[in-house]
Amino acid sequence: xxxxxxxxxxxxxxxxxxxxxxxxxxxxxxxxxxxxxxxxxxxxxxxxxxxxxxxxxxxxxxxxxxxxxxxxxxxxxxxxxxxxxxxxxxxxxxxxxxxxxxxxxxxxxxxxxxxxxxxxxxxxxxxxxxxxxxxxxxxxxxxxxxxxxxxxxxxxxxxxxxxxxxxxxxxxxxxxxxxxxxxxxxxxxxxxxxxxxxxxxxxxxxxxxxxxxxxxxxxxxxxxxxxxxxxxxxxxxxxxxxxxxxxxxxxxxxxxxxxxxxxxxxxxxxxxxxxxxxxxxxxxxxxxxxxxxxxxxxxxxxxxxxxxxxxxxxxxxxxxxxxxxxxxxxxxxxxxxxxxxxxxxxxxxxxxxxxxxxxxxxxxxxxxxxxxxxxxxxxxxxxxxxxxxxxxxxxxxxxxxxxxxxxxxxxxxxxxxxxxxxxxxxxxxxxxxxxxxxxxxxxxxxxxxxxxxxxxxxxxxxxxxxxxxxxxxxxxxxxxxxxxxxxxxxxxxxxxxxxxxxxxxxxxxxxxxxxxxxxxxxxxxxxxxxxxxxx
Numbered sequence: 001x002x003x004x005x006x007x008x009x010x011x012x013x014x015x016x017x018x019x020x021x022x023x024x025x026x027x028x029x030x031x032x033x034x035x036x037x038x039x040x041x042x043x044x045x046x047x048x049x050x051x052x053x054x055x056x057x058x059x060x061x062x063x064x065x066x067x068x069x070x071x072x073x074x075x076x077x078x079x080x081x082x083x084x085x086x087x088x089x090x091x092x093x094x095x096x097x098x099x100x101x102x103x104x105x106x107x108x109x110x111x112x113x114x115x116x117x118x119x120x121x122x123x124x125x126x127x128x129x130x131x132x133x134x135x136x137x138x139x140x141x142x143x144x145x146x147x148x149x150x151x152x153x154x155x156x157x158x159x160x161x162x163x164x165x166x167x168x169x170x171x172x173x174x175x176x177x178x179x180x181x182x183x184x185x186x187x188x189x190x191x192x193x194x195x196x197x198x199x200x201x202x203x204x205x206x207x208x209x210x211x212x213x214x215x216x217x218x219x220x221x222x223x224x225x226x227x228x229x230x231x232x233x234x235x236x237x238x239x240x241x242x243x244x245x246x247x248x249x250x251x252x253x254x255x256x257x258x259x260x261x262x263x264x265x266x267x268x269x270x271x272x273x274x275x276x277x278x279x280x281x282x283x284x285x286x287x288x289x290x291x292x293x294x295x296x297x298x299x300x301x302x303x304x305x306x307x308x309x310x311x312x313x314x315x316x317x318x319x320x321x322x323x324x325x326x327x328x329x330x331x332x333x334x335x336x337x338x339x340x341x342x343x344x345x346x347x348x349x350x351x352x353x354x355x356x357x358x359x360x361x362x363x364x365x366x367x368x369x370x371x372x373x374x375x376x377x378x379x380x381x382x383x384x385x386x387x388x389x390x391x392x393x394x395x396x397x398x399x400x401x402x403x404x405x406x407x408x409x410x411x412x413x414x415x416x417x418x419x420x421x422x423x424x425x426x427x428x429x430x431x432x433x434x435x436x437x438x439x440x441x442x443x444x445x446x447x448x449x450x451x452x453x454x455x456x457x458x459x460x461x462x463x464x465x466x467x468x469x470x471x472x473x474x475x476x477x478x479x480x481x482x483x484x485x486x487x488x489x490x491x492x493x494x495x496x497x498x499x500x501x502x503x504x505x506x507x508x509x510x511x512x513x514x515x516x517x518x519x520x521x522x523x524x525x526x527x528x529x530x531x532x533x534x535x
Contacts, residue, residue, distance in 0.1 A: 002029040004524070006247045006249055007250050010078065010194070010250070011513045014199035016520060019521035021202060025207070028207060030209070031240075032212050034213070046329040046332065052076045056079055060075040060401055062401045065403070067406030068458050068461055074362075092510075093182070106474055107479075125143065128183070129173075140197035142187035146335040148331040149181065152355075152433075162431065168180045176348070178339065182337060184332055194514060211231075224491060245524060248471075257388060260275070261393075266280070275390065275393050281489065286470065292463065295374045296424055297361060297440070298437040299370060317329050336354075350379070351416065353427075356375075380504075385403075406461070417461070468499060
């Protein structure tokens with residue numbers, strides 16, 4: 001028997017495990033599907049992409065996407081301590097204040113910017129911004145300026161400024177718009193994740209139990225209350241009990257998948273697959289949103305970036321990092337970029353741009369044969385929405401992932417990305433960057449009209465790893481959790497991860513996921529700390 005059972009040791013679960021086990025009388029169980037050991041690449045910022053499609057990645061794929069030429073898109077997700085926060089690119093962006101005020105306007109009282117900002121600040125230790133009301137000092141997660149900036153990043157910024165984009169020294173400051181260097185969750189040249197910042201320092205607490213390789217298969221519900229979790233541990237079925245709450249922090253894919261497998265979700269969909277209905281909750285798995293990205297690549301006149309190094313140079317860079325945590329391997333490879341508006345009629349940035357000193361593409365699964373530069377554009381506020389569904393009643397089968405990319409009725413998502421491609425080309429055609437480029441490579445080089453660029457986007461778009469919204473917070477009929485993150489209609493069950501976002505934010509999701517977990521822990525403790533019953 002435990003007071004709390006937390007499912008998933010990802011960006012949110014690590015936070016919850018730390019904060020809930022701070023009371024030595026509170027018994028916390030943390031269940032994680034991944035193993036105990038993290039690969040060496042988890043700490044080395046430049047090596048993040050080498051973990052994709054390995055044993056620490058769920059290696060999901062979408063179903064064929066009608067809006068993307070029937071392609072099945074690769075969706076990496078971390079299957080390890082720290083979850084996707086241990087496999088991501090470490091860019092630190094919170095989103096816009098208007099994102100959270102919009103959450104509040106959708107019926108989520110207490111989730112406006114003024115309410116969430118203190119939790120962002122609490123979680124952060126910003127190495128540059130001190131005595132700043134928008135930034136924190138002394139928080140668990142270190143946020144730093146890039147430890148290594150490739151010379152071509154400076155050329156990019158000069159070209160972007162010459163193209164008319166404003167400079168921004170703090171994308172989490174008073175305004176988001178502009179170009180500059182991204183701050184990153186990197187400490188002393190190594191990744192600073194929820195695992196290293198929140199969980200690792202407290203793993204020896206006697207009241208915190210962590211079970212790795214726990215494949216959760218069902219939420220145990222009795223008389224309208226979640227009382228525990230069933231999971232497989234090396235093939236052996238195990239049932240654990242929670243006297244106070246079960247908290248799902250398995251992410252935007254696995255949290256709704258576990259709920260659906262447990263009979264919590266749309267009644268008719270579950271019945272068709274032979275899943276016993278426990279609680280009819282139509283919104284489970286719906287409202288799936290993601291940031292969609294597209295890159296254009298140019299050949300370069302000289303060897304640049306990490307991808308332009310020889311094997312001997314890469315070996316020396318790795319040795320330098322292992323010895324001193326500095327040099328090219330202390331960079332995530334995406335240090336410069338920014339947030340821009342697709343046109344003057346847009347009030348706030350609706351595109352995020354990344355400059356990559358490499359010709360490699362498609363999650364580094366396509367490796368360029370020569371030196372190059374990729375300009376990536378990311379759709380910040382997609383209108384297309386999809387869903388997570390069950391593939392079968394087998395709890396070990398992957399769910400159906402259907403983001404329904406580029407299917408919004410007005411075609412706004414595609415037209416905004418087309419504008420983004422043109423803006424990236426504008427920067428590429430501006431000095432001092434353009435002298436470094438010999439020309440755009442196929443398959444996009446011959447795409448000139450909006451229709452041709454649109455066809456290229458449909459054929460080559462990719463996820464930017466930001467799924468959310470599948471257990472949406474709210475008070476409407478499709479809301480899964482209320483503003484206290486409690487599952488509607490069931491006692492003892494709460495959700496705290498990116499699946500509760502009612503709308504996707506304007507930027508990378510990890511910082512906001514940590515904020516949600518910080519708030520969730522405060523809510524849980526407020527509800528239960530004075531009345532926890534010990535056995």
